[in-house]
Amino acid sequence: MxxxxxxxxxxxxxxxxxxxxxxxxxxxxxxxxxxxPSLVFPLMLLSINSSGLDSATRLAGFPTDSYFEFAxxxxxxxxxxxxxxxxxxxxxxxxxxxxxxxxxxxxLRRVALMMGQLAGILALGLxxxxxxxxxxxxxxxxxxxxxxxxxxxxxxxxTISLAFGCIGAFVALRSGSGEAVQGxxxxxxxxxxxxxxxxxxxxxxxDWFQTVATYNPVSYMLEGIRALVITGWDGEAIALGFxxxxxxxxxxxxxxxxxxxxxxxxx
Amino acid sequence: xxxxxxxxxxxxxxxxxxxxFFTKPAxxxxxxxxxxxxxxxxxxxxxxxxxxxxxxxxxxxxxxVYGFVLLQASAFGGIFTGFSVARxxxxxxxxxxxxxxxxxxxxVAGYWIAALLRAVFTVSAITVVALVAGLTIDGGAxxxxxxxxxxxxxxxxxxxxGSGVAxxxxxxxxxxxxxxxxxxxxxxxxxWVPYDLLTGWVQAAASVNxxxxxxxxxxxxxxxxxxxVVPAFGVSLLLAAVTVLWALGGLRSAExxx
Numbered sequence: 001m002x003x004x005x006x007x008x009x010x011x012x013x014x015x016x017x018x019x020x021x022x023x024x025x026x027x028x029x030x031x032x033x034x035x036x037p038s039l040v041f042p043l044m045l046l047s048i049n050s051s052g053l054d055s056a057t058r059l060a061g062f063p064t065d066s067y068f069e070f071a072x073x074x075x076x077x078x079x080x081x082x083x084x085x086x087x088x089x090x091x092x093x094x095x096x097x098x099x100x101x102x103x104x105x106x107x108l109r110r111v112a113l114m115m116g117q118l119a120g121i122l123a124l125g126l127x128x129x130x131x132x133x134x135x136x137x138x139x140x141x142x143x144x145x146x147x148x149x150x151x152x153x154x155x156x157x158x159t160i161s162l163a164f165g166c167i168g169a170f171v172a173l174r175s176g177s178g179e180a181v182q183g184x185x186x187x188x189x190x191x192x193x194x195x196x197x198x199x200x201x202x203x204x205x206x207d208w209f210q211t212v213a214t215y216n217p218v219s220y221m222l223e224g225i226r227a228l229v230i231t232g233w234d235g236e237a238i239a240l241g242f243x244x245x246x247x248x249x250x251x252x253x254x255x256x257x258x259x260x261x262x263x264x265x266x267x
Numbered sequence: 268x269x270x271x272x273x274x275x276x277x278x279x280x281x282x283x284x285x286x287x288f289f290t291k292p293a294x295x296x297x298x299x300x301x302x303x304x305x306x307x308x309x310x311x312x313x314x315x316x317x318x319x320x321x322x323x324x325x326x327x328x329x330x331x332v333y334g335f336v337l338l339q340a341s342a343f344g345g346i347f348t349g350f351s352v353a354r355x356x357x358x359x360x361x362x363x364x365x366x367x368x369x370x371x372x373x374x375v376a377g378y379w380i381a382a383l384l385r386a387v388f389t390v391s392a393i394t395v396v397a398l399v400a401g402l403t404i405d406g407g408a409x410x411x412x413x414x415x416x417x418x419x420x421x422x423x424x425x426x427x428x429g430s431g432v433a434x435x436x437x438x439x440x441x442x443x444x445x446x447x448x449x450x451x452x453x454x455x456x457x458x459w460v461p462y463d464l465l466t467g468w469v470q471a472a473a474s475v476n477x478x479x480x481x482x483x484x485x486x487x488x489x490x491x492x493x494x495x496v497v498p499a500f501g502v503s504l505l506l507a508a509v510t511v512l513w514a515l516g517g518l519r520s521a522e523x524x525x
Contacts, residue, residue, distance in 0.1 A: 190300070
């Protein structure tokens with residue numbers, strides 16, 4: 001055990017994280033209105049899109065003959081957008097109810113608070129990823145990268161959930177308002193819509209849209225998952241997917257931690 | 268009670284709701300952004316779809332998508348007005364309104380005026396963006412009158428449906444009960460490709476979905492080759508008539524509550 005870990009154990013950091021994580025997970029799972037739509041809506045859209053746009057697979061250069069396999073990745077990212085909303089709403093509710101104020105009077109470490117909140121996002125993200133994967137396989141999507149690839153899909157999906165969840169937490173901590181979190185929700189959707197969600201980037205005809213999709217990190221998250229489903233072990237696509245999701249997680253986590261520090265000082 | 272009292276209630280409720288809508292960015296922005304996102308994502312991201320063998324629509328994919336987004340914006344303008352009705356019940360405003368209004372039918376008419384103004388605003392904004400993005404309208408003036416009349420009928424039916432739900436449940440938590448049926452009705456139609464190119468269960472659903480008729484008529488007006496006009500207007504008028512009864516039933520339920 002390193003000195004840093006020993007020190008953390010002594011200071012009760014793990015205990016603090018554990019307690020807050022348990023609260024966050026239980027709280028998330030106890031709210032069916034938070035869990036159910038985050039599973040039902042992406043699956044509903046997947047079902048409608050895959051049937052409505054199946055003829056797009058007839059386009060020259062389309063990477064698969066099943067639009068369902070192509071669209072499966074959208075469910076993972078869309079589910080993650082719901083995580084952002086869920087995480088943000090929970091944090092905002094803690095601020096609005098005064099829970100954060102009371103916590104600030106305790107010797108609780110900020111890092112424990114942040115990590116505890118993120119546990120709820122990860123729990124929801126795991127339920128989503130496993131559900132989407134199971135539904136995908138049940139309805140005929142072959143995971144080209146095999147069983148190991150399925151685990152990588154879950155890992156990437158969790159990283160994406162964490163990325164959007166941290167953004168949601170940041171918005172909530174900066175604004176202190178659940179309404180502001182809800183107001184930011186369309187922006188998350190814009191990021192999804194302006195990506196290679198519906199067609200591969202090289203098949204997007206409109207130049208400006210293709211440029212936006214190329215600079216949009218959501219495209220690479222989608223393409224990372226899509227590669228594991230359709231192509232197999234495409235190292236570049238998988239690395240880019242993890243890099244974009246991980247990069248956003250780090251930036252949003254830093255921003256959320258800074259916002260939390262400011263918020264704790266204010267209280 | 269005079270007819271004047273009905274309209275005075277209607278205009279007062281309509282003005283209040285329209286004022287609330289236009290002065291609150293939290294309401295205006297999502298109402299504009301969602302249809303614009305859909306339009307941008309579909310018209311921009313899916314434009315290659317018009318190269319699919321069997322896709323035949325003269326004015327092009329931007330116009331094809333505009334036909335759907337117009338309908339969607341009109342419908343959701345009505346549904347979001349249902350949210351306002353629910354919010355008024357939660358805040359207690361509706362209970363006071365019920366006590367003060369001499370003709371309570373005017374309350375529903377007032378929400379309809381608000382929904383109409385919202386739809387006109389949203390549709391105008393989308394049309395401007397669509398024109399900039401390359402919308403081609405091959406239809407003439409009469410076709411356009413037909414197109415926008417259909418859109419307003421859909422808006423009225425959606426508003427009456429949403430209000431009926433809101434007046435029965437009287438809580439914002441009724442949101443999904445208003446949104447989900449509207450969403451399903453819209454998306455189980457030929458949204459991205461013509462009906463003949465749909466496959467699987469969505470094609471089966473679209474074949475019995477009345478929105479398919481409305482959407483195909485709208486796209487026909489835009490291309491200058493009107494199709495399914497009588498069935499589309501018939502379905503829209505029938506929907507409006509049924510939802511009037513639904514909304515009035517909701518009003519009776521709310522009166523018992525008040």
